Amino acid sequence: MITGHGDDAYQFNYEIVSNFSSNVYNKFDLKDLKEYLWANIASIHSYPEPDALTLRKLIGKKLNISSEEISVTNGATEAIYLIAQAFRGSKTAVVIPTFREYEDACEIHEHSLYFIESLDNIEPDTQLVWLCNPNNPTGKIYDKEYLKGIISSNPNTCFVIDQSYAAFTENKIWNASEALNFNNVILLHSLTKCYAIPGLRLGYITAQKDKIDLIKHYSMPWSVNQLAQLAGLYLLENVTYKFSDYLPESQRVQRQLSEIFGIKVYMSEMHFFLCQLEQGKASDLKKFLIETEGFLIRDAANFRGLDASYFRIAVQDKMNNNLLIKAIEEWTKLSF
Amino acid sequence: MITGHGDDAYQFNYEIVSNFSSNVYNKFDLKDLKEYLWANIASIHSYPEPDALTLRKLIGKKLNISSEEISVTNGATEAIYLIAQAFRGSKTAVVIPTFREYEDACEIHEHSLYFIESLDNIEPDTQLVWLCNPNNPTGKIYDKEYLKGIISSNPNTCFVIDQSYAAFTENKIWNASEALNFNNVILLHSLTKCYAIPGLRLGYITAQKDKIDLIKHYSMPWSVNQLAQLAGLYLLENVTYKFSDYLPESQRVQRQLSEIFGIKVYMSEMHFFLCQLEQGKASDLKKFLIETEGFLIRDAANFRGLDASYFRIAVQDKMNNNLLIKAIEEWTKLSF
Numbered sequence: 001m002i003t004g005h006g007d008d009a010y011q012f013n014y015e016i017v018s019n020f021s022s023n024v025y026n027k028f029d030l031k032d033l034k035e036y037l038w039a040n041i042a043s044i045h046s047y048p049e050p051d052a053l054t055l056r057k058l059i060g061k062k063l064n065i066s067s068e069e070i071s072v073t074n075g076a077t078e079a080i081y082l083i084a085q086a087f088r089g090s091k092t093a094v095v096i097p098t099f100r101e102y103e104d105a106c107e108i109h110e111h112s113l114y115f116i117e118s119l120d121n122i123e124p125d126t127q128l129v130w131l132c133n134p135n136n137p138t139g140k141i142y143d144k145e146y147l148k149g150i151i152s153s154n155p156n157t158c159f160v161i162d163q164s165y166a167a168f169t170e171n172k173i174w175n176a177s178e179a180l181n182f183n184n185v186i187l188l189h190s191l192t193k194c195y196a197i198p199g200l201r202l203g204y205i206t207a208q209k210d211k212i213d214l215i216k217h218y219s220m221p222w223s224v225n226q227l228a229q230l231a232g233l234y235l236l237e238n239v240t241y242k243f244s245d246y247l248p249e250s251q252r253v254q255r256q257l258s259e260i261f262g263i264k265v266y267m268s269e270m271h272f273f274l275c276q277l278e279q280g281k282a283s284d285l286k287k288f289l290i291e292t293e294g295f296l297i298r299d300a301a302n303f304r305g306l307d308a309s310y311f312r313i314a315v316q317d318k319m320n321n322n323l324l325i326k327a328i329e330e331w332t333k334l335s336f
Numbered sequence: 337m338i339t340g341h342g343d344d345a346y347q348f349n350y351e352i353v354s355n356f357s358s359n360v361y362n363k364f365d366l367k368d369l370k371e372y373l374w375a376n377i378a379s380i381h382s383y384p385e386p387d388a389l390t391l392r393k394l395i396g397k398k399l400n401i402s403s404e405e406i407s408v409t410n411g412a413t414e415a416i417y418l419i420a421q422a423f424r425g426s427k428t429a430v431v432i433p434t435f436r437e438y439e440d441a442c443e444i445h446e447h448s449l450y451f452i453e454s455l456d457n458i459e460p461d462t463q464l465v466w467l468c469n470p471n472n473p474t475g476k477i478y479d480k481e482y483l484k485g486i487i488s489s490n491p492n493t494c495f496v497i498d499q500s501y502a503a504f505t506e507n508k509i510w511n512a513s514e515a516l517n518f519n520n521v522i523l524l525h526s527l528t529k530c531y532a533i534p535g536l537r538l539g540y541i542t543a544q545k546d547k548i549d550l551i552k553h554y555s556m557p558w559s560v561n562q563l564a565q566l567a568g569l570y571l572l573e574n575v576t577y578k579f580s581d582y583l584p585e586s587q588r589v590q591r592q593l594s595e596i597f598g599i600k601v602y603m604s605e606m607h608f609f610l611c612q613l614e615q616g617k618a619s620d621l622k623k624f625l626i627e628t629e630g631f632l633i634r635d636a637a638n639f640r641g642l643d644a645s646y647f648r649i650a651v652q653d654k655m656n657n658n659l660l661i662k663a664i665e666e667w668t669k670l671s672f
Contacts (some may be wrong), residue, residue: 005386005557022383034377041370044535045566047358052340074410074559081556085421086537152455199380199562214622218444219419221341223410227563231380315623 005100006298006312011118017054017294020322022166023136023272024196035199043226056313059204062236063176068209071216073148073225075167076164076190076203077101081185083128084109084162085218092129095119097137097274097305099162102130115304119150129154132162132188134169134198137300137312158211160186164203167194167212168243168271176206183208186215192233192240198336199288200228246271250315256325257313262332263316272314274300280335282311295324341436342634342648353630354656356649359472359501359608361533369533372570387558391568395540399512399574404545405550408568408624410559412500412526412539413437419496419522419541420445421554426463431455432474433573433610433641435498438466451640455486458493464492467497470505473636473648474606487518494547495598496522500539503530504579506605512542519544522551527568530577536564582607586651592661593649598668608650610636615672618647624667631660 004022031252049055052072060067062079073079084105092111094102095118106113106128119142122129134141134280151159159182166189178183186207192198202224205215250271256267257275263274276283282299289295315321342357385391388408396403409415420441428447430438431454443463452458455478458465470477473664487495495518502509502525514520521582522543538560541551593611594601602610613621615648618635625631636646651657 006382019382024381030381036375037377037380042371044370044533045366046355046358047341047534048537056551074561077558105556108342130403172453197380198558201384201558203563212458214484220413222413222534222537223559225410225561225644228561 006296007016008123008296014290015294016290016296018316018324019296020316020324021296022198023312023314024108024193024198025268028194029125032238033195033231033234036190037227040227041231043230046226046228048222048224048229048319051123051216051219052125052229052232055224055229056204060238063206065177065180067208069134069176069180069206069212071091071205071212071219071335072224072229075198075201076188076194077201078223079188079203079205079215080162081105081108082215082218083300085193085210086110086214087111087128087158091123091125092128092130093122093126094130094304095132095135096115096128097107097300097303098132100302102132102160102162103304106130111293116306119147122150122154123242126154126157127186129157129159130162131159132164134163134165134270136172136302137272137274137298137306137310139273141169141269141272142175142176144172145172151185155184158184158186158243160188162188164188164190164193167174167241169269170244170247171269179206180208183211184322186211191235195235197231197235200231201225202228202232243271248313249318249321251313253321253325257328260270260325260332261334262327272312274306274310274312277311279309281308283308284335285311285328285331289327293323295320295327337662342632344632346390350626352626353631354652354660355393356652356660357631357632357634358460358534359650360534366532366575367502368574369531369567369570370634370649373566374561376563376566379566382562383558384558384562384565387552388560388565388568391565392540393426394569394572399542401513401516401542402545405512405516405542405548407541407555408560408565409539409541410564411528411534411537412498412524413537414549414559415524415539415541416498417441417444417469418554422449422550423447423464427459427461428460428464428466428467429462430640431468431471433468434468435638436638436640437470438468438496438498439640448450450660453641458486458490461494461617462490465493465495466498467495468500469509470501470507470606472501473608473610473634473639473646474602475606475609477505477509477548479604480508487521494522495522495523498524500524500526500529501606503577504583505605506580506583507605515542516544519547522547523660527571531567531571533567533571533574537561538564540567572589579607583655584653585654589649589651589657589661593664596665596668598659599664599672608641608648610646610648611648611653613645617644619644619666620671621647621664625663627662629659629663631663633655
């Protein structure tokens with residue numbers, strides 16, 4: 001387990017005023033969900049369904065696929081670790097820079113790993129490819145037609161496509177039903193990011209039944225707790241997310257930051273994006289922002305392919321975004 | 337993942353009046369815990385600590401051991417699956433009849449498994465032994481001095497001792513600090529059973545640091561959700577469990593059931609115990625009890641070493657215990 005993921009406020013003795021460090025929109029209003037959980041709090045006294053059957057059925061209904069083409073997981077993270085087990089020892093490619101857990105899970109389960117920056121560089125005999133789409137931390141979105149071409153021309157390679165951030169893009173990416181046309185595609189989904197509930201741990205896998213059965217062979221019972229399962233049932237029936245105001249604000253923040261001397265912004269269509277310092281270390285900027293403003297950003301040094309000069313920002317509300325821009329500008333003036 | 341664990345009320349279209357099927361005391365009053373979780377419900381918007389550092393520190397303080405000798409897990413079940421991974425391919429013994437997940441987890445991770453009914457039958461070159469103490473489903477409690485002898489005379493064998501039911505016995509079994517004297521002992525602990533919170537999923541492992549490090553190598557981050565971590569912090573600081581009234585009631589129910597013609601009771605010092613039908617199937621009795629009384633019992637047919645004639649009961653409150661005894665007697669009269 002690496003340390004240094006985002007949302008690491010617990011490591012600091014400062015009150016966090018605004019959290020730009022995890023790719024979760026923290027201003028989502030979930031009063032009704034919370035009241036629903038409170039109304040059902042007595043459910044903590046019973047075991048959860050061992051494989052979340054009721055929630056699988058509801059997801060299946062919503063996505064127009066079978067509950068047997070779904071596995072509900074303890075966040076997308078459990079999905080990653082189960083797939084790494086199911087493909088133990090495979091020749092495996094990870095498209096970088098990206099979320100670190102693909103690599104970590106595959107190392108634990110003795111994959112023969114290599115790293116590529118483009119899907120055009122998949123080596124022969126590769127059994128598994130990990131792709132985050134939209135990608136964390138870059139916000140890059142792969143075109144669906146391009147992906148179809150790559151997947152069709154590599155029929156013996158299984159593609160795990162992590163769509164945890166799907167809800168935040170208006171771009172056309174896969175839906176679960178389309179992806180089921182391919183036997184060599186496994187989609188990962190997260191409810192953590194779009195509903196702002198990373199504390200509950202809830203995700204799911206969709207794939208053809210033979211792939212789901214393979215993954216379930218490695219699953220343990222009860223991995224998703226009662227309140228997480230209940231939250232999933234409630235949210236899918238009652239809450240529609242809408243991020244249309246959020247993406248233009250991300251564009252605005254990216255433009256303004258890119259005008260600061262010494263900051264390079266890697267433009268992204270998403271609500272989060274990668275920045276690079278032309279000099280100095282992101283860890284120093286992070287420390288400054290916590291101490292002066294109570295703002296938490298993601299030091300991106302531990303993404304493979306990046307270094308200590310990179311950091312990631314997930315935009316929040318306009319007022320705090322503006323304060324962040326000002327504080328970063330101030331730091332560059334003090335440091336450069 | 338096997339089906340047919342206890343607490344499977346969700347599989348039936350009957351209201352469950354009393355649940356004798358899981359080894360959890362369902363009458364525990366946890367109003368304060370629930371209010372604490374409600375007061376902290378906004379924590380679902382943040383990631384949990386990836387490896388439950390704060391909770392590990394508190395457990396360490398309470399048990400007088402180091403937080404580095406502890407790993408907090410998503411129920412004891414995650415602990416079982418992680419240990420099975422860490423000892424992948426080992427020659428492994430399971431003391432039966434017992435909780436099925438030891439066997440399942442080891443099969444997934446390609447252990448060379450064998451089954452023994454006594455610790456005196458450990459074969460040479462065994463690398464791992466699973467023992468549930470007190471044992472589920474029999475309630476058998478292994479004497480500490482006897483265990484010390486076995487463990488000392490098998491220094492190259494690692495003993496995983498699952499003490500999930502430790503809180504329910506007044507017998508002297510290991511505490512975490514004592515067990516740390518042995519490099520070849522790993523203790524499993526559950527907060528699920530003693531605090532009646534199986535819906536939250538919370539357990540932990542204690543062992544010498546090198547064993548914990550080995551197990552943590554296989555761990556994923558964030559496996560224990562926010563509300564489970566918070567519940568652990570609250571319960572350890574504020575709630576003391578007390579089962580002194582509960583054990584004599586178990587003795588009473590065992591005696592009364594043993595007087596019914598056609599029912600054999602395997603006497604247990606615990607709050608749960610195993611019964612055997614002299615004729616007929618436990619699954620039929622289970623169906624009868626659900627349909628006539630809304631009582632759920634555990635069909636024990638899927639415990640290795642047992643068969644379709646066995647069932648397990650965890651006693652509940654006196655009124656329902658009496659109704660259960662009466663209903664079982666009625667079924668035997670109708671069936672035999």
